Amino acid sequence: MIRFLARRLAQAVVILLGVTVVTFALAFLIPADPARMIAGRAATVETVASIRHQLGLDQPIPVQYARYLGRLAQGDLGRSYAQKTEVVELIGSRLPATLLLLAGAIFCELAIGLPAGIFAATRRGRFADRAVMTLSFVGVSAPQFVVGLLLLYVFAYLLGLFPLSGYGGLEHLVLPALTLGLAGGGFYSRMTRASMVGVLGQDYIRTARAKGVAETGVVLRHGLRNAILPIVAMIGIDIGLFMSGAVVVESVFGWPGIGQLAWQAIQRVDIPIMMGVTLTAATAIVLGNVIADLATALIDPRIRLN
Amino acid sequence: MAHGFKGFVRDPLAFAGAVTVALVVAAALLAPMIAPYDPAEQFFDGLTIEGAPLPPSERFPLGTDLLGRDLLSRLIWGARASLTVGVVANGAAVIVGTLLGMIAGLARGVVGGAIMRFTDLMMAFPALLLAIALAAILRPSLWIVALVIALVNWVQICRVVYTQTTALAEREFIEAARALGAGRARIVLRHVLPHLVPTILVWSTLGIATTVLLEATLSFLGVGVQPPTPSWGGIIFEGQSYFLTAPWLVFFPGIAIIMAALAFNLVGEALNDALDPTQRGRR
Numbered sequence: 001m002i003r004f005l006a007r008r009l010a011q012a013v014v015i016l017l018g019v020t021v022v023t024f025a026l027a028f029l030i031p032a033d034p035a036r037m038i039a040g041r042a043a044t045v046e047t048v049a050s051i052r053h054q055l056g057l058d059q060p061i062p063v064q065y066a067r068y069l070g071r072l073a074q075g076d077l078g079r080s081y082a083q084k085t086e087v088v089e090l091i092g093s094r095l096p097a098t099l100l101l102l103a104g105a106i107f108c109e110l111a112i113g114l115p116a117g118i119f120a121a122t123r124r125g126r127f128a129d130r131a132v133m134t135l136s137f138v139g140v141s142a143p144q145f146v147v148g149l150l151l152l153y154v155f156a157y158l159l160g161l162f163p164l165s166g167y168g169g170l171e172h173l174v175l176p177a178l179t180l181g182l183a184g185g186g187f188y189s190r191m192t193r194a195s196m197v198g199v200l201g202q203d204y205i206r207t208a209r210a211k212g213v214a215e216t217g218v219v220l221r222h223g224l225r226n227a228i229l230p231i232v233a234m235i236g237i238d239i240g241l242f243m244s245g246a247v248v249v250e251s252v253f254g255w256p257g258i259g260q261l262a263w264q265a266i267q268r269v270d271i272p273i274m275m276g277v278t279l280t281a282a283t284a285i286v287l288g289n290v291i292a293d294l295a296t297a298l299i300d301p302r303i304r305l306n
Numbered sequence: 307m308a309h310g311f312k313g314f315v316r317d318p319l320a321f322a323g324a325v326t327v328a329l330v331v332a333a334a335l336l337a338p339m340i341a342p343y344d345p346a347e348q349f350f351d352g353l354t355i356e357g358a359p360l361p362p363s364e365r366f367p368l369g370t371d372l373l374g375r376d377l378l379s380r381l382i383w384g385a386r387a388s389l390t391v392g393v394v395a396n397g398a399a400v401i402v403g404t405l406l407g408m409i410a411g412l413a414r415g416v417v418g419g420a421i422m423r424f425t426d427l428m429m430a431f432p433a434l435l436l437a438i439a440l441a442a443i444l445r446p447s448l449w450i451v452a453l454v455i456a457l458v459n460w461v462q463i464c465r466v467v468y469t470q471t472t473a474l475a476e477r478e479f480i481e482a483a484r485a486l487g488a489g490r491a492r493i494v495l496r497h498v499l500p501h502l503v504p505t506i507l508v509w510s511t512l513g514i515a516t517t518v519l520l521e522a523t524l525s526f527l528g529v530g531v532q533p534p535t536p537s538w539g540g541i542i543f544e545g546q547s548y549f550l551t552a553p554w555l556v557f558f559p560g561i562a563i564i565m566a567a568l569a570f571n572l573v574g575e576a577l578n579d580a581l582d583p584t585q586r587g588r589r
Contacts, residue, residue: 018427029443134319137575141567143519145526145542146560149549157550244434248523262435263527266442274439282430 078272098257108181117192139186165254236292323572403463411471512574
């Protein structure tokens with residue numbers, strides 16, 4: 001188990017190194033001069049040159065990359081051009097909101113996806129199954145910004161049940177989490193159904209039925225327990241999808257998370273923030289994958305050491 | 307396969323999906339002929355006296371936008387942008403993904419390893435964040451948006467093709483072809499590619515749904531197809547701040563996006579069932 005963990009972590013570190021190369025390259029692709037952006041429009045050529053020297057931008061690219069890695073190792077993501085604050089602090093102050101949204105979204109996804117998938121699997125081939133699966137298709141076919149705006153219009157504007165935007169109590173969380181949860185729920189219901197259909201066809205399910213176990217017991221205790229494995233793994237893998245969704249949903253609902261931070265930074269060409277958020281998101285995705293693998297290995301001894 | 311296609315026509319949902327796909331394609335191709343008005347024309351009677359957009363009426367069937375332009379005409383023309391990006395971006399992603407996946411699966415070794423590690427790296431980025439950053443860097447236009455989406459989307463199909471190719475490469479008939487002196491190109495074209503056709507077909511359809519959604523999202527965030535070219539996501543982006551008083555500006559283009567994505571998803575799924583022998587008769 002420890003060897004498995006060590007190998008997975010080593011792979012994760014290699015991928016993250018690759019990620020730093022890409023974020024570093026991103027800064028060079030952007031057709032904007034960081035020194036001029038910090039100095040402002042009125043600055044003289046000399047000021048710009050001195051800032052460029054201070055930032056080390058007059059150094060060869062490999063040296064700049066090595067310095068960038070060195071700073072990263074010390075937890076320094078640089079300083080925002082526009083806001084003149086440390087990127088680490090900006091991300092740190094925005095992260096709790098995004099994590100809260102993530103928790104809400106996962107809750108909604110599973111609360112919608114698991115029951116719908118189990119329901120469809122136990123009525124396989126019948127009308128109810130087709131109806132649920134069609135609905136799940138609508139869920140995955142609807143862009144999050146449309147779902148978000150429609151939920152806002154109906155539940156916040158017409159019915160006045162929730163605030164139109166902002167951050168704070170549970171009432172602020174419901175609509176953005178539901179927006180992410182509807183698409184995710186459609187996805188999870190399809191996965192749950194497929195996994196359950198596979199498990200319910202197994203011999204031990206027939207044995208359980210033959211022993212006289214009640215149908216609910218068969219489905220939940222014998223079926224779901226075995227079918228849940230790929231679904232658990234999916235939650236870890238899902239973090240990439242969530243980060244993409246967060247950019248959209250946070251901008252629709254004015255949710256002060258790192259998705260919104262990234263979006264504002266891209267509009268202002270604030271390169272350090274873009275690099276920092278991309279790196280944070282990539283780290284979360286890579287860690288999510290490692291955790292998914294670990295959870296799978298812990299739950300299912302058959303997968304270990306493979 | 308004939309059996310599968312008969313099932314395809316009998317499946318009402320897949321049939322509805324195919325009809326919707328045909329309608330979207332027709333709207334995109336025939337836009338100049340079927341759109342009631344010029345999508346760029348700003349009508350003097352297209353706004354209220356206060357300058358607000360008009361709700362649906364007899365003259366403007368789906369209402370007007372903030373500049374007094376006919377929403378229906380803009381939606382019909384918008385199908386062009388969505389479909390062009392969908393077909394071009396997804397086509398490029400499928401071609402690049404299939405080629406790299408086959409190369410990685412057959413070559414293995416350093417080349418194969420390098421390609422697959424690169425897909426690992428790509429998977430570590432949130433697709434949308436990467437697409438937004440690229441689009442912002444490259445100054446968006448219709449073709450840049452297609453390019454950006456292709457750059458982000460080739461990864462999944464590459465991995466699927468890789469897995470299938472490695473399995474195929476182990477099979478005896480490939481071994482036999484190689485023993486008979488078939489060159490690499492011949493093995494790829496005559497022995498591997500035909501087996502990948504179902505996968506490629508399914509991804510060519512399902513991928514359009516993903517691409518249409520991504521294009522709409524990029525346009526909604528303002529880094530997609532740029533005005534004055536009408537696009538569904540762009541119409542929502544423009545109307546967003548007025549959507550409480552003019553909900554049709556979000557509602558109708560939203561329906562268009564959902565219908566188009568759903569249609570391609572339904573057709574792709576039906577193709578998947580029809581072409582995958584292990585799925586046959588399972589429903």
